[in-house]
């Protein structure tokens with residue numbers, strides 16, 4: 001008997017749809033709207049990066065190599081032995097996919113623990129590889145969202161294959177304590193530390209030093225945030241060489257384009273370009289946090305990234321209404337799902353100076369009206 005085509009697909013894809021980010025779609029369709037929703041960098045690539053893009057665009061007819069030059073540069077920046085400690089991905093989102101793929105046996109109830117609220121792609125890729133996602137909530141206390149390492153450790157079962165933590169976390173903007181990293185790493189379970197935003201506070205905050213003592217520690221980074229190259233798609237993973245070799249076995253050949261690889265090298269070499277972006281964003285985080293700090297009932301989650309989370313519940317306003325009001329006034333902000341009994345959450349991404357001024361005015365107007 002002939003089977004329906006749909007019966008041939010792996011069962012764990014049931015119900016999963018293509019990921020479409022509605023706010024990014026909206027922004028591309030309406031270029032006049034201000035993009036303050038996806039943790040992009042408002043500054044365009046530096047001249048040095050643009051030169052590399054232009055130069056290597058002319059070699060767009062050639063396949064990329066395995067990226068030894070840029071991987072060596074990354075190893076050097078991070079004090080690692082060499083390119084064998086570094087794997088490249090088409091953005092760090094692809095890197096999570098490869099980590100999950102190389103550790104999870106599909107549809108066996110194997111578990112990935114994440115700490116919520118957090119970046120949505122961990123969950124998405126968990127579904128695709130047939131993993132069971134376990135979400136452990138942070139604690140909402142004293143107007144702060146705090147890491148809860150005890151709860152993470154309690155959530156571990158014999159089926160736990162991966163624990164993933166973003167440091168600093170998106171959307172909460174805070175870092176987990178070093179002792180908690182040690183406690184989790186001590187379990188020996190593959191421990192992914194997502195450092196997508198670490199450059200804003202500096203590499204001194206990185207957990208890179210743990211790689212030498214903990215073979216289960218895997219660090220991920222991206223050029224999408226502080227380096228401001230989200231559209232180029234360049235992420236990477238750092239770990240000991242045996243783990244890198246295993247995960248690299250899942251690499252799709254030529255996953256990072258020739259242009260992107262060399263543009264990434266230019267970005268790493270352009271330390272002035274990075275400093276300019278980091279200084280600008282940090283000063284603007286301070287500006288926005290300070291400018292809104294006097295609004296009664298508004299909880300501001302101090303951020304070490306290029307975004308700030310707010311809970312407006314105490315003002316009597318809903319986060320979704322803030323977002324809708326901002327959009328009517330030309331700014332796309334990021335709504336957040338209801339959590340901890342509050343529908344007041346929303347997130348802003350740092351924009352240009354003018355955009356930040358505009359956003360402060362609009363948010364204040366709405367919350368104090």
Ligand SMILES: Cc1ncc(COP(=O)(O)O)c(C=O)c1O
Nearest residue numbers: 091092093119170196222224235
């Ligand atoms: C915590 C976190 N990790 C990773 C990423 C993804 O970055 P990439 O563009 O490298 O896929 C994001 C993007 O918003 C993020 O917030």
